Amino acid sequence: MKKGQNVLARALAAVFLGLVAGAVLMAAIGSNPLEGYNYLIRGGLMNIERIGNTLATATNLTLTGLSVAFAFKTGLFNIGAAGQMLVGGLCSTAVALKVAAPRPLLLILMVLAGFAGGAIWGSLPGYLKARFNVHEVVATIMMNWIAYWVVYYSVPAWLKGTFLETESALISEAASLKTSWMNTFFQGSYINLGLFVALGAVIVIHVILKKTTLGFELQAVGYNRDAAENAGIRVERNMVLSMMIAGGLAGLAGTTFYTGYASNMQIGVLPSQGFDGIAVALLGATEPAGVFASALFFGMLHSGKGFMNAMTSIPPEISDTIIATIIYFTATSVLVGRLWDLWKQRGRGKTGAADTETRKDGI
């Protein structure tokens, strides 16, 4: 199979197999899969409010997905989007609660704070990888848990609300990314200005990757570190930069989630959007446009699951199961390719070695 031509086919095959697995699980507990999917899709799309919720969920997923995808381009696996998102969200929430400024300026400061917080959290594993060859997977996981505890103790200490110890104060309307015209148009959904942050990020990341020297260098490091080094590219600097930008993108997801989708920060939760970002990035073939498309799809699955759960006896975790299964089938997409080749060869009555092509995303 030629690679570029079949990226879409493989993604669709993974989605199809994931949905089949979901159907099997629905049937296994005695529910009707067609009914389940009917309510799941209607829950995500049946009216303008629910479409708004799907877009709002996709906003956060686009940003974490871009974060994972961007690091992938440099051959780094950013499994720490959850922690970067927490720190970004913490910084944005702190600005929202503590800084007095006119609304436009305040919102810009919140976005910048979110990016900066995530960027700091991402750049440390990047530095450890570049300088000491510490595996970024383990380092980012450790950073996730440090972020978890930082939020756990700093929210009650500095940002506490009036009543509960376990969450921050509610941010004011003026400091929220929710805005009245979007709210009116989408009839009171969670949608917020974060959507434009996410769309902007998709475009900026596309431009960086396709049109700039920085993007070229980052990808060169991802394809072949040694060759890049020989060509005079500063590998270590690029690794740190890559993780810094990836962390910043996840930090922005924290901004859009905690100060847009939600109105405060709860402690004791590692946001699942960070891990879903891995699925979004992989299904989107680590391309910005693909990331946005798969974020919309996963956004629909997530925002429709509540309605499905209300109308049937299927637990809402079916969405997470489908998403996880899709990642598995994306990782094993070579299987689909092999089966396809075997089928074609049988059609031609020819025997030969199956395709042993493997995924090479540079990790």
Add this chain to the structure above:
Amino acid sequence: MELWHIFIQIFPYAVAFTIPLLITSLGGLFSERSGVVNIGLEGLMVMGFFAAAITVKGLENSMGTGAIPLGLAAAALGGALFSILHAFASINLNADQIISGTAINMMASAITVYLARTFTGSGNIRIRSGIIRQDIPLLSDIPVIGKMLFSQSYWSTWLVIFILAVSWFLLYKTSFGLRLRACGEHPSAAASAGINVYFMRYMGVMISGAFAGLGGGIILVTYSGEFNGTVAGLGFLSLAALIFGQWKPLGILGATLFFGLAATIANVSQVIPQLAVIPPLLLKSFPYAVTLMALVFFSRSSRAPKAAGQPYYPGQGQ
């Protein structure tokens, strides 16, 4: 002297916390030594946690505490079966092992809560029975050591120590262990010596699944008592202990005991005046921060199996 007294007091709790980490990390050792990186340990623990919970829940009314060993067996079996997904992806399909492991983690937590919700209505499964702590006769009377190691201990602790000893013997003193390690260092050379690399790697991954599952099961029947869909990063901590312990059984024992002590100290710090002065954030993040620092020291001269994480293509030199 006061601190020493506290240390003796909390040591049994540290051991209880260490044991699931130790057995899971030991599982990771088998997988990585055979050449397959397994970051799905977290999910495999969750799977064992769940398998033990439904087994004990289903049998405890009729069998009483006899359900517990069966629950642990189910945990190991559940982990081993679920790990086949990772083995198939990594070994037969040459998939990216990190991505496959991530998928294992996400699938395990989603599917177990999905099933738990179907069985119990909520996502949690609470059991009534657990392993009862017991003093070991005679040994628990030894001064200091008796109090630290042999008093109020769970029998599962001794099971895991026994598995640790057997694992060491298996890896370093038997031809099976030699073959397994060869597959993780240089699979083509191992294959040319007549070793079935696929089989050995399957063994490595499935042992890791069984051990991680057992770790999850032990959490349930010792200090947790309730399945709630997550092991809160213990699987990842086990993975870190594997690196920290430099891929050696005794190194892993030291690393996990260190994590166990650190976590226990963080948990009890509020009630101990000498420790209450330290900000809890520092205590809670201590194991993770220390892991990062340890990785800085160890990663330059890593003793990681050379072929860990690399797919094996038959008939192809490396």
